[in-house]
Amino acid sequence: MDLFDSTSGKNKNWLPKEGIVNYYGKVFNQKESDFFFETLLNTIEWKNDEAYIFGKKYVTKRKVAWYGDRDFEYTYSNATKRALPWTKELLELKQTIEEETKETFNSCLLNLYHTGEEGMAWHSDGETDLKKNGAIASVSFGADRKFAFKHRETKEKVELLLEHGSLLVMAGTTQSHWLHRLPPTKLVRRPRVNLTFRTIIG
Numbered sequence: 001m002d003l004f005d006s007t008s009g010k011n012k013n014w015l016p017k018e019g020i021v022n023y024y025g026k027v028f029n030q031k032e033s034d035f036f037f038e039t040l041l042n043t044i045e046w047k048n049d050e051a052y053i054f055g056k057k058y059v060t061k062r063k064v065a066w067y068g069d070r071d072f073e074y075t076y077s078n079a080t081k082r083a084l085p086w087t088k089e090l091l092e093l094k095q096t097i098e099e100e101t102k103e104t105f106n107s108c109l110l111n112l113y114h115t116g117e118e119g120m121a122w123h124s125d126g127e128t129d130l131k132k133n134g135a136i137a138s139v140s141f142g143a144d145r146k147f148a149f150k151h152r153e154t155k156e157k158v159e160l161l162l163e164h165g166s167l168l169v170m171a172g173t174t175q176s177h178w179l180h181r182l183p184p185t186k187l188v189r190r191p192r193v194n195l196t197f198r199t200i201i202g
């Protein structure tokens with residue numbers, strides 16, 4: 001077996017060009033994953049997300065939360081959020097993910113999808129407050145969900161499954177050339193928690 005095989009495992013790049021997406025698979029075992037899932041559900045300050053689109057206020061069914069090293073302000077969809085201080089479990093997760101990825105992160109955006117009917121539309125995470133081409137590490141707990149990428153120009157699509165306890169890393173120029181989404185599905189009835197560790201500048 002080739003330990004540095006670039007066609008499989010975490011070294012495989014799922015994107016055919018202009019970006020890097022590595023799927024590490026499950027980096028937490030079943031017991032750890034169940035623990036983090038339950039604990040995050042119960043200890044995170046979940047709130048419905050608010051967005052202003054053409055001045056109209058929208059409230060999502062999905063819940064969100066935002067944590068960081070200090071009280072960073074973070075603006076998207078014309079709404080400004082202020083980061084809360086890390087919880088014990090979030091710091092543990094951050095440390096594990098930093099060791100796995102050999103990257104560092106100073107903030108984390110969390111999403112809670114109550115059922116498969118909640119998802120996230122096509123977008124990229126290249127907001128101005130984020131470090132340019134900084135890696136984004138996405139950790140998933142709970143229901144397995146499909147995740148998709150679409151090239152901005154060619155519309156090429158790449159799909160993968162984000163499993164309970166898994167880690168996905170988006171790096172390099174991914175956010176400039178590719179959109180991503182979490183497609184809604186009627187087939188999933190259980191909740192899912194997703195954490196995206198990021199680097200905020202400023």
Ligand SMILES: O=C(O)CCC(=O)C(=O)O
Nearest residue numbers: 109111120125182194196
């Ligand atoms: O839930 C996911 O897997 C993706 C979340 C996402 O893309 C984001 O928070 O920017």
Ligand SMILES: [Fe+2]
Nearest residue numbers: 123124125180
């Ligand atoms: Fe995203």
